[in-house]
Amino acid sequence: MLLFAFVVLVPSARGVYYAFTDWDGLDPDFAVIGLDNFTAMADDPDALQAVWHTLVIAVAITVIQNGIGLLLALGVNTMIKSRNVLRALLFAPAVITPIVTAYLWRNLLGPDGAVNSLLGAVGLGAWRQNWLGDPELALWMIVLVVVWQFAGYSMVIFLAGLQSVPKEIYEAAAIDGSGPVRRFWSIIRPLLAPAITINLMLSIIGGIKLFDQVYALTGGGPGHATDTISTLIYKDAFTLGEFGYSIALAVVLTAIVAVASAGQYAVLNRNEKAAS
Amino acid sequence: MNRYSRRTLVLEMVMIFVALIFAFPVYVLVNLAVRDPSDTSSPVSPTTSPTLDNFTQAWQEGGLGGALINSVVVTAVSVVIILAVSSLAAYPLARSTARWSRGTFLLIMLGLILPFQLAALPLYQTVRDLGLLGSIWSLVLFYAGLQVPFTTFLYVGFLRALPRDFEEAATLDGCGPLSAFRYVVLPMLKPITVTALVLNTVSVWNDFFTPLLYLSGSTQQTMPVAVAGFVGQFVSDWNLIFAALLISIVPVLAVYLALQRSIINGFAGGLKG
Numbered sequence: 001m002l003l004f005a006f007v008v009l010v011p012s013a014r015g016v017y018y019a020f021t022d023w024d025g026l027d028p029d030f031a032v033i034g035l036d037n038f039t040a041m042a043d044d045p046d047a048l049q050a051v052w053h054t055l056v057i058a059v060a061i062t063v064i065q066n067g068i069g070l071l072l073a074l075g076v077n078t079m080i081k082s083r084n085v086l087r088a089l090l091f092a093p094a095v096i097t098p099i100v101t102a103y104l105w106r107n108l109l110g111p112d113g114a115v116n117s118l119l120g121a122v123g124l125g126a127w128r129q130n131w132l133g134d135p136e137l138a139l140w141m142i143v144l145v146v147v148w149q150f151a152g153y154s155m156v157i158f159l160a161g162l163q164s165v166p167k168e169i170y171e172a173a174a175i176d177g178s179g180p181v182r183r184f185w186s187i188i189r190p191l192l193a194p195a196i197t198i199n200l201m202l203s204i205i206g207g208i209k210l211f212d213q214v215y216a217l218t219g220g221g222p223g224h225a226t227d228t229i230s231t232l233i234y235k236d237a238f239t240l241g242e243f244g245y246s247i248a249l250a251v252v253l254t255a256i257v258a259v260a261s262a263g264q265y266a267v268l269n270r271n272e273k274a275a276s
Numbered sequence: 277m278n279r280y281s282r283r284t285l286v287l288e289m290v291m292i293f294v295a296l297i298f299a300f301p302v303y304v305l306v307n308l309a310v311r312d313p314s315d316t317s318s319p320v321s322p323t324t325s326p327t328l329d330n331f332t333q334a335w336q337e338g339g340l341g342g343a344l345i346n347s348v349v350v351t352a353v354s355v356v357i358i359l360a361v362s363s364l365a366a367y368p369l370a371r372s373t374a375r376w377s378r379g380t381f382l383l384i385m386l387g388l389i390l391p392f393q394l395a396a397l398p399l400y401q402t403v404r405d406l407g408l409l410g411s412i413w414s415l416v417l418f419y420a421g422l423q424v425p426f427t428t429f430l431y432v433g434f435l436r437a438l439p440r441d442f443e444e445a446a447t448l449d450g451c452g453p454l455s456a457f458r459y460v461v462l463p464m465l466k467p468i469t470v471t472a473l474v475l476n477t478v479s480v481w482n483d484f485f486t487p488l489l490y491l492s493g494s495t496q497q498t499m500p501v502a503v504a505g506f507v508g509q510f511v512s513d514w515n516l517i518f519a520a521l522l523i524s525i526v527p528v529l530a531v532y533l534a535l536q537r538s539i540i541n542g543f544a545g546g547l548k549g
Contacts, residue, residue, distance in 0.1 A: 072291075072294070075287060075290070075291045075294075076291065078284065078287060079284050080284055080287055080288040080291060081288065082288060082291070082292060086291055086292070086295050087540060088533075088536050088537075088540070089295050089298065089299060090295060090298055091540055092302075092529070092532065093298070093302075095478055095528050095529070095531075095532045095539075096482075096525050096528060096529070097481070097482040097484070097499070097500050097503075097524065097525060097528065098482060098484070099482075099484040099500045099503065099504060100500070100503060100521050100524055100525055101301075103503070103504075103507050103517065103521060104301055104304075104305050104518075104521055105301065107304075107308075107319075107514050107517070107518070108301055108304060108319075112319075113319065114300075114301075114304040114318075114319040114320050117318040117319055117320050118300075118320050120318075121318070121320060148298065148301070151298075152298075156540050205389075208391075209391050209392070209393070211393075211484075211485050212484045212485065212500075215484075216504065216507075230393060230485075233393050233397075234485075237397055238489070238492075243397065246397065247394070247397055247398070250391065250393045250394040250397065251394065253391050253393060253394070254389075254390060254391055254394050257389055257390075257391055258389055261389050
């Protein structure tokens with residue numbers, strides 16, 4: 001308890017206090033400047049853009065990662081012979097250090113990288129491009145890498161949910177003559193509610209806090225095209241020495257996480273109750 | 277459902293194809309790591325004369341050995357502390373119905389929501405004032421505090437589903453709360469402990485942001501930071517970089533492959549709780 005208070009609670013509280021100061025991280029003399037950091041943020045196009053990127057990334061990751069994860073889970077929850085191998089293989093990226101996978105992908109997506117050369121090899125040479133150098137595309141490439149890494153993680157959680165569905169229920173539904181889509185929507189989906197809750201929670205919070213992948217893939221660039229709140233916090237605090245401002249950004253991040261979690265909790269809790 | 281029909285076969289093909297797409301980046305990783313830097317053919321075509329030189333060079337020039345030891349020490353010590361503190365904290369939290377117990381639980385849950393960026397910067401200052409900056413012990417301290425909420429949460433969920441009968445019997449036989457915990461509860465916690473062990477090991481080992489802050493400028497490094505530094509130093513020498521990346525993931529992958537089945541079950545089971 002003490003440890004937790006020392007490492008998380010006290011610094012967080014101090015963090016909130018620093019958000020209202022002009023502290024540079026070193027100087028013992030600093031002034032309380034009220035809401036100035038926050039009003040400055042409202043006028044700072046980089047900060048606003050970073051907030052926007054953070055939201056786009058979080059939503060995109062949540063939707064795509066869980067969509068793919070669910071399809072994979074349904075796929076490996078069948079009678080196919082390779083299911084155990086596939087489960088192991090699809091989950092493997094999730095244990096690899098994110099910074100490492102990000103560097104790997106930085107090369108794959110580079111101008112001479114494997115993705116371009118694969119496109120050339122299969123006759124889609126026209127699609128070759130500098131995936132990370134294009135401000136329009138770079139943000140989506142970050143989403144791609146995160147989804148590649150963690151779709152297996154979503155899959156495993158969905159799989160656990162699927163396996164808790166009793167076999168009799170499938171059989172009863174099959175006898176009733178309902179098709180696969182209907183079977184999924186009205187029988188499996190409600191029973192999966194807890195797995196859905198956990199998956200959405202994990203991916204949306206993970207997406208909002210994302211740092212490693214952005215740092216290693218693009219460093220927030222080209223320009224500020226992929227800066228997120230997390231990378232901006234790091235840059236402001238440690239390369240620009242604007243500690244107070246950086247902490248104010250962290251406060252905004254906290255607020256977004258809190259709102260997202262609370263909103264999600266409310267909605268999903270209701271759904272879960274309705275489903276059971 | 278129970279027959280291996282033609283549709284199942286089609287599905288099998290589709291799934292294998294998907295898995296190959298997933299595995300493609302790893303194939304390229306290995307392919308380039310064993311390639312001589314002078315070979316400039318496409319990264320997709322298999323390397324004709326594989327070499328291990330990249331690995332020895334990456335190992336020597338990247339300071340990977342020291343980083344590996346640091347990572348192992350930090351991860352092992354942190355995880356032991358996290359598990360000990362969390363399981364002990366979870367026990368009274370799950371069993372006591374007193375008001376303080378519920379309040380404390382909510383306070384701990386707050387730790388799940390607060391992003392680490394908020395705490396990391398002010399803590400940076402404290403760590404500096406304590407003279408721990410650049411020491412791996414600052415990391416142990418940080419992880420222990422950071423991971424305890426989530427782990428406690430797992431333990432509490434698991435404990436609440438366990439019957440109290442055994443402890444009550446033990447108490448009647450004259451066990452105090454601590455010895456009841458040690459001899460009765462702890463053995464029952466084994467499944468969730470394995471899950472918590474794996475989850476914490478993965479997240480501590482993989483963390484990059486914290487060591488980047490707390491160890492920057494010192495000679496101490498953890499594996500992810502060493503790799504990042506290595507990439508910065510050998511910017512375009514991707515064969516070397518890939519060798520370094522591969523070295524850095526071998527320990528995690530080895531653990532994963534060895535414990536693969538229980539990890540997947542544990543992940544799923546632990547998160548279901």
